[in-house]
Amino acid sequence: MKHPSERFNFALVRTFDSGNIGSAFRALLNMGFHHLWVIEPIHFNTDLIEKMAAGTKKELKHLKTAGSLHDFAKQMEMIYAFSARPRKDYPHISLNELLSEVNQSTARHIGFLFGNETNGLNNDELYFASKTVFIPTEHKHSSLNLAQAVLLAAYTLSGSEAFTSGPPLATSGDKELLFSSLYQLIASHLFQKAITAKKNKILLHNAFQKWPLSKKELTYLHHVFQALRKKAPVDKPF
Template identity: 25%
Template structure:
């Protein structure tokens, strides 16, 4: 429908939409328009190829100026998601990891429940040509994928955002049990701090057998620790245990550690 009724309430809430290395300004603009159509307003860009601001994006947004004007640009994905409590990664390709995979309707209802409980959430969308890397998917808590024709599964980024935005709006009237308010969901900043700590202490103790296997092993650790959706309190307990183990084994020789991946 062309045009906008300026007398009606402008809906602007919900999960942040995060585009990783988007290429064309027109695609960013169409994403902003799709978001505005269905009540989303927070758009984050990670290293947009043609820089920002981008007049082609504004033109393609078709008056979704409130989305374009509020765009935030980040140098890396870690910074873009640091303040979020829960993240979905969109992908059409099978992934070798431990993450739960949901459809768009189920994922959107979950996002509604988290939003109602005060959590900050986001949805990752990859590059136009080849999507998200395994490392980027590993930074999310769960995966959302679309029921598409297996012989023609590719969606452009604006289509993918449109589908998720529509499901977000559609789920607005459905009752979903809220999450427990008594505990604070961990942000990506808390998790990244834990991963940096694990990287250091495991490297010191020879957990990573060879340098070429370390990225995959770290991806597996990220998958393990993001899947349960830890709270701040739980991460504090876990880190306290690990620090205690490190403190009281100072003389343990650095050698090859036997682990489940052997």
């Protein structure tokens, strides 16, 4: 059995205020977590980060940076995106529902995305997420500071159960490669119009990201798609 802090990875995307990075890191340590990623920050002032992460200077070595969301996704088996509002094509669940899901999951590396302070996560940044998560608030005063949102999420997730990991699962990056392989096949053979293929792309992509594929299943499906591509008539719909 492993402690949940080992598999939970919190990520701040396009953070504007370096102080929020420090405050969020301190909040995670308060709740027993230490995996914080900073992805494409707009500002990254180490002095301000250390100031707002008061008392945690030694632990700041755990702070990780990523040049792109894809770099983060390559290491996560499941990703949830925090969003105050529902997004088209993504299931929208509450923080308590998230806790229930992660308690049932055998994934060893789960990521939680938090967007920019001003406009949150854009559609492109939701690309690797399987679901969006909201934090219930009073509707007249629903806006949360970024570090506050991280603290509330961490507090709730600190109640998660110890887990036993199952077989290695495909990462979000792995599933992206598999999706690309399948999409190339169906776009040229199932959809006769490019616009039809585009409309179905997001729907199919989201289905892939929600699919908890094992590494073994991933390899098998890659072989299947490769075989189909070799046998399929070139540029002719099925």
